[in-house]
């Protein structure tokens with residue numbers, strides 16, 4: 001194509017490639033979901049339909065983008081992790097973020113009627129923002145995931161107690177806030193148990209732990225793994241042949257995607273699933 005006099009404008013585009021050999025986390029978050037939740041009458045503090053809708057959209061994103069290793073969701077947010085060897089879109093930040101945000105939003109709207117059959121969406125429609133952060137080590141990545149899950153736990157314990165004081169204890173929001181000011185986790189557990197007969201441990205796992213989405217393989221070599229040590233030893237980026245990378249991608253695309261509500265703070269989660277952090281996918285389980 002011939003160059004036009006306008007072609008020079010391309011020089012204004014800024015490169016935005018994310019640092020190579022780092023774990024890319026793209027976190028999306030619902031815009032103005034406090035208002036959105038109240039418009040659609042989300043149950044307080046947790047609405048199962050809304051959370052399952054978030055999970056359905058995240059699963060769909062993962063199945064469209066086999067490069068995503070694992071995702072974690074809580075409230076109106078989801079974090080998607082790309083393997084440090086990922087070369088999708090040349091690791092261009094805006095392309096990765098905008099693809100995740102728009103794919104997630106499209107599926108959120110698409111799946112809405114099956115989760116809220118009696119409440120059709122009307123403008124302003126749900127939208128999400130997104131950002132990309134690079135983590136250089138597996139430890140940093142695991143700490144990031146732990147940070148989100150701890151946040152889920154702290155907020156859920158607070159919100160469960162706050163709403164019990166209001167819904168069952170007859171307090172207004174100011175009274176409940178005052179009652180909880182300066183309390184520790186043990187105090188909140190005690191309020192829940194002694195005043196409302198609620199054992200926090202028996203609350204649904206999805207509310208307490210959030211949702212972890214990943215590809216389910218059979219470990220190639222079952223047995224004890226130390227996933228973190230294994231991966232952090234590989235300081236240099238591993239060069240895969242093109243065919244090998246293509247094969248791995250196909251394998252990843254075929255693996256079933258599961259949603260679980262379990263601890264990712266516990267190292268056991270990672271050690272049991274070494275393929276999440278390694279360069280090789282595991283074996284896809286055979287159909288029964």
Ligand SMILES: Nc1nc2c(ncn2[C@@H]2O[C@H](COP(=O)(O)OP(=O)(O)OP(=O)(O)O)[C@@H](O)[C@H]2O)c(=O)[nH]1
Nearest residue numbers: 030031032033034037042043044045046047075076
């Ligand atoms: N009732 C109810 N509300 C929820 C649920 N999940 C998320 N939310 C609401 O979504 C909000 C998410 O918090 P933020 O993302 O910090 O706030 P936001 O209103 O979305 O504002 P921005 O993200 O800054 O645009 C919570 O504070 C809740 O009000 C749910 O299951 N039930």
Ligand SMILES: [Mg+2]
Nearest residue numbers: 029030031033
């Ligand atoms: Mg939000």
Ligand SMILES: [Mg+2]
Nearest residue numbers: 029075076077
């Ligand atoms: Mg949020």
